[in-house]
Amino acid sequence: MAKRIDVSDLDIYYGNFKAVEGVNISIEPRSITALIGPSGCGKSTFLRSLNRMHEVIPGARVEGKVVIDGQDLYSADIDPVDVRRQIGMVFQRPNPFPTMSIYDNVIAGVRLNSTRMKKSEMDDLVEKSLRGANLWTEVKDRLNRPGSGLSGGQQQRLCIARAIAVEPEVLLMDEPCSALDPISTLAIEDLMTELKDRFTIVIVTHNMQQAARVSESTGFFNLAGVGQPGRLVEFNPTEKIFSNPDEQATEDYITGRFG
Amino acid sequence: MTLTSAPPTPPRPKRRVGDRIFAGSASGSGILILLVLAGVAIFLIGEAWPAITAAAADLPGGQTLTAYIGPLVFGTLIAAVIALLVATPLAVAIALYITYYAPRRLATAMGYVIDLLAAIPSVVYGFWGIAALAPALVPLYGWLAENLGFIPLFAGPASATGRTMLTIGLVLAVMILPIISAISREVFSQAPALHREAALALGATRWEMIRMAVLPYGKSGVIGGAMLGLGRALGETMAVAIVLSGSGGITFNLISSSNPSTIAANIALQFPESTGLAVNTLIASGLALFAITMAVNMLARWIVNRRADFSGAN
Secondary structure: OOOOEEEEEEEEEEOOEEEEEEEEEEEOOOOEEEEEOOOOOOHHHHHHHOOOHHHHOOOEEEEEEEEEOOEEOOOOOOOHHHHHHHEEEEOOOOOOOOOOEHHHHHHHHHHHHOOOOOHHHHHHHHHHHHHHOOOHHHHOOOOOOEHHHOOHHHHHHHHHHHHHHOOOOEEEEEOOOOOOOHHHHHHHHHHHHHHOOOOEEEEEOOOHHHHHHHOOEEEEEEEOOOOOOEEEEEEEEHHHHHHOOOOHHHHHHHOOOOO | OOOOOOOOOOOOOOOOHHHHHHHHHHHHHHHHHHHHHHHHHHHHHHHHHHHHHOOHHHOHHHOOHHHHHHHHHHHHHHHHHHHHHHHHHHHHHHHHHHHHHOOHHHHHHHHHHHHHHHHOOHHHHHHHHHHHHHHHHHHHHHHHHHHOOOOHHHOOOOOOOOOOHHHHHHHHHHHHHHHHHHHHHHHHHOOOHHHHHHHHHOOOOHHHHHHHHHHHHHHHHHHHHHHHHHHHHHHOOHHHHHHOOEOOOOOOOOOOOOEOOOHHHHHHHHHHHOOOHHHHHHHHHHHHHHHHHHHHHHHHHHHHHHOHHHOOOO
């Protein structure tokens, strides 16, 4: 299920503007990889290029390779729609579909993919996904209520349930806790730790304690200067990044002497 | 806490002058619109009253008021319903094309062209309807009567002039297309990027994304736009008066030469030659139109509110 991601010499452009330059990274399966760095350094752009979501913006394109399990995501015969069905994403702000019930939100992705399911199979999948997202006990009595009626933290866990219901190979998370309070954040972090047994998780975060708490590996992105493309400055095991980083820029950023 | 000898009077919230002026003018405007509405209703009822109470023999045509107004109400509704049935799906499709499919330049140009449709005076639509559309539709009506005549809608005999209920329904459809598509376009383009991205990230194609995130969000706006269009279609006078040869009674036969007229067109055509009780009768039919329009609006409001929980506004 979980897959390994190899990125080589990846440049990402918005029109003529080069947003990210020369990323080389190997993301291990069944682990959590954190991406940190100042705002505007391209880490979200890089994350979105892993499931071709950056292409939503007109003029966005990449050069280089993103290979998942031997398959280049950007080869000509690959449909971005198929890529996104295999690589789930959780966004910064919780975004359950407001016109759908909790139940329908969870199976929204499955409904797209398939193949008709029996009602009982769908019920089982909804329960399994909501349990997987640690939300089942809180919502099991109101599955037919709108998802937008939940608290922010619950909505975000609903979005995670929706993402894992389709059994993706990789789960991308773009600052999933930045709109949440510390308790909800803790709930999501615990959840990530449970989920990494089944999925490869890549998370963008501004919270360095969070990166240190949950991730095995950490990548530090930075800008060479204003108007310059963002670069992956250092990619190492999290412990090393936070104790003895190779690069001076990483240490400056982590210790708060910069940005 | 210190004790004071006199209990402090609760401090009156300070009302600033600007606030008071604004609150006053806003409530004034709100009350004004209610007064205008009430005034119209009172005028209509007052002027219609003599016709409502009069004996059937004194009314134009020597028939009861319901027998006089009934076919007009029917004609008004059926023309408007045809217009709505034709225009709404088309307008939604146009709006979706402009917002999510067309290249940006083409989209802007198309938007302007559609808005231009709204700027054409209704008398011009009337001329277009009678001079171009009606003759063009005559062969089609002949074919419909011949081949689909078993459907009551197309029972025929087909009109030789093409000035039928279906023709005016189509003219009205073109007339209300801009308002519905303009409002749909507006709401579709405001569908939150957050939810569109949520759908795309689940692996939705563009059409699936539209179905999951755009249409549910825009639904109440589309209904609102359709109701505005319906209001225009119900009240349209000039185009109907020119195009429709309204002489018949209630019939679902849309392509024959005997059609019920509509309330607004009937008033416009009859008013110059009417005196006395005939005027009161026309005003009574106007009262009926007023009631229909209000009912339509309330129905639309009810439809929009029914699933307010799921609207995304909370």
